[in-house]
Every structure is written in structure tokens, then in C-alpha cells.
Amino acid sequence: MASMKLVWRNLMRHPLRSVLTILSLTVAIFLICGLRTLITTLNAGVANADNRRLAVMSSTGLFVELPMKYQAQIDRLDAVEQTTKFQWFGGYYRSPKNFFAQFAIDPATLFSMYPECQVPPEQQQTFLKNRVSCIVGKGLAADYGWKVGDTVPIIGALHPHPENKAWEFYVAGVYRSDAPNFDNRTLFFHWDYYEKTLESGGVTPGVGVFSIRVKPGTDVPQVIADVENLFKDSEQLVSCETEAEFQRQFVTMFGNIPLFVGWIGGGVVLAILLACVNTMLMSMREQTTDIGILKSIGFSDRSMFGLLIAQSLFLCTLGGALGLLLARGTQPMVSNWFAATFPGYAITNGTYLFASAVTLGLGIAAGVMPAMQARRLRCVDALRGMD
Amino acid sequence: MSQAMIRVQAVTKSYRRGGETLVVLDKLNLQMEEGRFYALMGPSGSGKTTLLNLIGGLDQPDAGELYVSGENLSDLSKGELANWRAANVGFVFQGFNLIPVLSAFENVELPLKLTPLSRKERREHAEHALKLVGLEDRMHHRPKQLSGGQEQRVAIARAVASDPKVILADEPTGDLDRKSAEQVLELLVRLNREFKKTILMVTHDPHAAAHAQSIVHLDKGQLGSIVDNQPMALGPK
Structure with missing residues (x-):
């Protein structure tokens, strides 16, 4: 690894671009926390249901x-x-x-x-x-x-x-x-x-x-x-269910919300991944000559791979951390907004861990392609600025 | 007679361009002694830079063998070649090739990061190298805050910071005005005379070549001649 200083300075070559990418990640991770919390909130009732309680209702439906x-x-x-x-x-x-x-x-x-x-x-x-x-x-x-x-x-x-x-x-x-x-x-x-x-x-x-x-x-x-x-x-015929099953049916009464929310979350992750890959590819292209210089000095192909991965991880971790802080900071407000439709909205530790894992995954996934290019780049080609 | 620092044996290198194979070096044989300053001249396309890149381990020949500092470069893997470069060769390029986001000091310190030196020792070595090129008062400047001549002197400081045996310079004065070019050439002569560095400098400029002890002429990928030269006296400082 060249140095963390080089990682940071490379990201700051275009401060506006880096800041915009970081802010996009912040919003994406905030959304992922929110969307996953909707699912965990919906499922909390099922998970915490009393297994000795049963619900009896009309077999026609809940409103009969x-x-x-x-x-x-x-x-x-x-x-x-x-x-x-x-x-x-x-x-x-x-x-x-x-x-x-x-x-x-x-x-x-x-x-x-x-x-x-x-x-x-x-x-x-x-x-x-x-x-x-x-x-x-x-x-x-x-x-x-x-x-x-x-x-x-x-x-x-x-x-x-x-x-x-x-x-x-x-x-x-x-x-x-x-x-x-x-x-x-x-x-x-x-x-x-x-x-x-x-x-x-x-x-x-x-x-x-x-x-x-x-x-x-x-x-x-x-x-x-x-x-x-x-x-x-x-x-009136009746339908008798465990409380967990009753809660599950209540959740799915509006359609498969977890699946729908999951799709939106997946879309958010994919969109931000493409944005990060684009940023990192542009960044790598700008650093082509520098990579040649570093290789000529004696830095290995592996360390060039690490340099690009570190940049990607740094970018994503910073954006992700801000997203987690935003999600945590706004939780009381969001919980109030969703009070009527998603009572009990609270971000779980599992969601924070999930969002952190997504952040790390994004950092690695966004950095792999440019890092592989940096690793493969021939020294003489890189010095000529050919990526 | 000094022993050979660089030995080129029947080296061939060709490139494919637009479906055609262009032979740049054709079974080239060459030997360069330790502690001498060589100028490598020849018309465009004669293979000067290609030879420099092969000797520096930046590229590999299609055939033949290259011995530098007693090491057969063909025997080294890519990783070993990188380690070898870090320990044995310093590069000076025509376009200076400093990392723009790092200061002069940080650029010079870069090759030292590949050594087992402590942070304090790295600092001392980098400061010493910058002092050697007369830029100790510019160590915290970024490349864009320096003149072309100063940038090239920083590049020379970086090339010598880890004390390599060989310095390879590719048109080091090509982008410089006369005065800056003279300063750079004087520095290379000093490194050769005082620190016994083996220097191989690619140049088109006969005035620059006149600073070398030997002038190697390449023509169409083959050795034209090696002429011993009476180097120019160093100018006033």
C-alpha cells in the first residue's frame, strides 16, 4: 500500500465529484436502513407473537x-x-x-x-x-x-x-x-x-x-x-390461527410488502453501485500515469490493486457511515411519520449491521474493476497514459 | 577495468502495430561498466527508450538476456522485478512524472516506503536527497507550484533517495529551458562522479550527451557505436 495520504489525496483530486458520490452513498444507506426497518417492523409482530394465543375470525375475512x-x-x-x-x-x-x-x-x-x-x-x-x-x-x-x-x-x-x-x-x-x-x-x-x-x-x-x-x-x-x-x-364459519400466523396475514393483507420493499432496496443498491463504479473508473483513468510511476518506483501490482480498493472502500465507508448516522439521528422523526402505518418503527442492530455490510460490499464491488485494471496495467503503457 | 553493470545479450524486442510486427531491438549486444555515465543516442525509433525500459525492468524482451547489477532480469517474476527495481534502479523521465497530489518531499519519500527504514530515517533520507538537488526549501510545494527545472530536480532526488546503483534517465532535459537543462545535467554528472552512480541517459541533444563519459549510438535497433567521450567540465554553481 502506498499510503492512506495518497488514498485521500487521490479522492480529493475532484472534491466536488467525491463529495457528491459520498452524499449519494449517504442517502442510499439511509434509505436502505429505512426500507429494511419497514420490513423488520412488519415482521416484529410475527416474531414476537405469543405461541399460546390464537385468533378466531370469520373465514370470509377480517371485516366480517x-x-x-x-x-x-x-x-x-x-x-x-x-x-x-x-x-x-x-x-x-x-x-x-x-x-x-x-x-x-x-x-x-x-x-x-x-x-x-x-x-x-x-x-x-x-x-x-x-x-x-x-x-x-x-x-x-x-x-x-x-x-x-x-x-x-x-x-x-x-x-x-x-x-x-x-x-x-x-x-x-x-x-x-x-x-x-x-x-x-x-x-x-x-x-x-x-x-x-x-x-x-x-x-x-x-x-x-x-x-x-x-x-x-x-x-x-x-x-x-x-x-x-x-x-x-x-x-358464520370461522378461521382459527396462531397469533403469529394472524400477524403474518395482517402484514400481507396489503400485498407482499417485504418483497416490494426488498426490490426497491435492491434497486437503490444497484443504482449506487453503478454510480460508485463510474466514479472509481474515472478516478483510475486519471491516475493511470501515477500508477505507472508507482510501478516504476517498485510498487507491486498487488499494491496498486490495494490502492484502488482502498480508495473505493474509503469513499463508500465515509458515505455509508454518514448514512448510518443520518438514519440514527432521524429515527425519532421518521418513527413519528410512520406512526400510523408502521407503528413501532425502530432501526434494529441487525439493520445497522446489514447496512454496514452493504457499505463494505459496495466499497469492494465498486473498487474491484478499476483495481483489476490498475493491477493489470503494464508499466510502460501506464507511463504513456494508456489505460 | 570496472566490471559490467549492464549486460545486454542478443536482446530482441518487437511490437505489433496495426497488424504489422515492428522490430525495435534486433539481437542487440551491449555492455556498460559500473560507475560510468552513458548517453544513449540515435534517431527516433532506433529503440533508445525501449532499451532503457528493458534495462529498468519496466518491460521484458522477446528474446535474449539482460543482466543488470548481476541479476538476470529474465529470471525474475513480476513481483520480484518490482522489488528489484525498488532496490536497484532510479528513473528520471522527460515529463518529470511526479505524483501531482503529493508534495516534493512526499514524492521523494515514496521509494523509501518500500524499504525497511523507519519514518524518521525516511524523513532524513528524503530531506538529504532534496538538499542534494538544492530544493530543501521547496519540500512542501506540490509539483504544480514548481518550475519545470525544479520538478526535474525533485524527480532526480526521488531517483536517488533509495540509493540505487543505476539511474536511467529518458530525455531528462527534453522539456526544459537551457539553464534548467544545464542544472539537471550538472546534477547527473555530480551523481556519477561523487556517488559513483551508473547513469544511462537517453537524449537527442548532443550538448546533453557531451556530459557523458561514453556515447552509445543505436540505429534501427542495433548497436551503431560506443564512443568514449571527454565529459564537459561542470559549469559554475
């Missing part, structure tokens, strides 16, 4: 309601330890742009079924006692500046209030969850309030999803079969 009476029949199965129910409310806060998830739930069973939902005990007690109250995730509370004691009006787009007004919920508590499969940007309110209010308008509510927790050591596939068989002659 099941009769409430099904819960009692499921409860009677020996393997079932507990059940609870969820109904998607589909409302918004003041304006349709303020959209987030709201569920009508059974407060008596929610906390034991989902211990990852952490609410201070006194707030939990308030929530249990007050049927028009709700609990909100800490992310949601932060987004809208809600605090315990506030009354939150929600317009029921999917389930309008019979009196044609907003549903009002008293904020009894703010929950937090450290589990990726339990989102911090949801509002949960009493099933009882939901049911009674709709019935007052002549509507009989149904259930979107029953969640089951089976007893330890249970043969899960057998329970799934038992639940589905239980309703095979009923008005």
Missing part, C-alpha cells in the same frame, strides 16, 4: 363480524384457558387525517390476556370502573397531547353514534408496551359502552376477532381444528 355468542362456546373447550374479544372501531379524532387504531374490548380480560399492555394500577382501576373510559398508548397520547382526565371525541366513521355525534371517551390511563407485537398507538375502550350505544340505535354489534389463550402444553393444531369444527354448521 362474528356473533358474540361464539365466545361462550369457545370458552367451553377444555384446552381454552381464557378468551377475549376485539372489534375494530374505525373512527378518527376530529378530522379523517387523524386516523389511528381504536378497538372495543373487554377490560376484564384484556390485561390478563395481554400482559405486555402495561397500565399503572390506579389508572387500570379507573378504566375498569368507568364504562365510558378508554386507555390510550403512550405514542398516541404524545401525538395528540392527551393526558389522563381528558375527554376525547372520536367520530365513528365505521360505527356512527346513534345520536349522530362523536363518541366521547374519558382517558382513564396511558398504557405502554415494550413488545413489538403490541402497538403503542391504539385506543381501547369498553365493549359494554360500544354494545349498549349501538343497541340503542337498533344495531346489534358483532365481534371482529376472538383471542384465545390455550392452556400450557396444549396441542395447538388440535385446538385450531376443534375451534373451526365447533362452528362448521353455524351461520
